[in-house]
Amino acid sequence: MPRIKIDLPEHFAFATEILIYINHINYGNHLDNSALLALVSEARVRFFKSLGYSELDVEGVGIIVADAAVQYRAEAFHGETMVINMAANDFNKYGCDLVWRLSDKASGREVARGKHGIMFFDYAARKPTAAPAAFVAKVGG
Numbered sequence: 001m002p003r004i005k006i007d008l009p010e011h012f013a014f015a016t017e018i019l020i021y022i023n024h025i026n027y028g029n030h031l032d033n034s035a036l037l038a039l040v041s042e043a044r045v046r047f048f049k050s051l052g053y054s055e056l057d058v059e060g061v062g063i064i065v066a067d068a069a070v071q072y073r074a075e076a077f078h079g080e081t082m083v084i085n086m087a088a089n090d091f092n093k094y095g096c097d098l099v100w101r102l103s104d105k106a107s108g109r110e111v112a113r114g115k116h117g118i119m120f121f122d123y124a125a126r127k128p129t130a131a132p133a134a135f136v137a138k139v140g141g
Contacts, residue, residue, distance in 0.1 A: 006071050006113050008101055012085035013139060016046045017105060020080050031076035036112055037068065040100055043084035044116065047098070051138055056123065059132035063118045066095065070114040081105040088139040094128045095119040096136075 018039050026032035048055055048063075056062040076082060083105050090097040097115045104111060122129040 004069050004071055006069060006099070006115055008113055009087045009089060009099060012087045012101070014047045014050055014086045016043050016084055016086075018042060018082050018084060020076055020078055020082060022078050025078050029077070031111065033070070033072075036070065036102070039082065039102065040084060040114065040116070043086055043100065044098060047086045051135075053135070058120065059134050061120045061129050061132060062123050063095070064121045065116050066119045067117040068114065070112055072112050073110045074112075076102070076104060076111040082111065091131060091136060093130055095131055096139075 020031060020035075020039075024031055024035035024039070026035075045055060048058065053059075081104070083103050084100055085103075086098055086100045088096045088098055095118045097117050099115045100113065101110060102112045103109060120129050120131050121127070
């Protein structure tokens with residue numbers, strides 16, 4: 001089976017720092033894969049907040065995560081500060097990909113990279129909706 005390969009953009013529009021706590025660590029004494037997704041989810045919330053949005057209100061509609069892909073590159077450990085870079089790309093009628101990279105702040109070591117496919121969603125109507133033009137323009141789509 002072919003391995004997942006995620007190409008990163010040349011420029012990331014957003015960066016945030018998150019400390020790895022003991023509850024992010026698994027029995028292997030490194031960052032747990034489920035905790036990684038939680039850290040990236042926190043970064044996604046911060047990304048939208050930096051643009052003046054929430055995940056439930058992007059120009060009047062919400063988002064849902066349609067898919068996710070991760071490439072692990074190195075271990076991460078308790079007490080390290082991770083820098084999570086994020087950018088939006090690969091736009092389509094209903095959404096885009098949020099591509100991200102997680103790296104150790106002190107060493108620059110890349111820990112993981114990935115993408116979350118997001119779809120814009122009208123929670124009142126319970127159906128997908130078109131990507132808001134103002135959001136697409138804001139993030140360079």
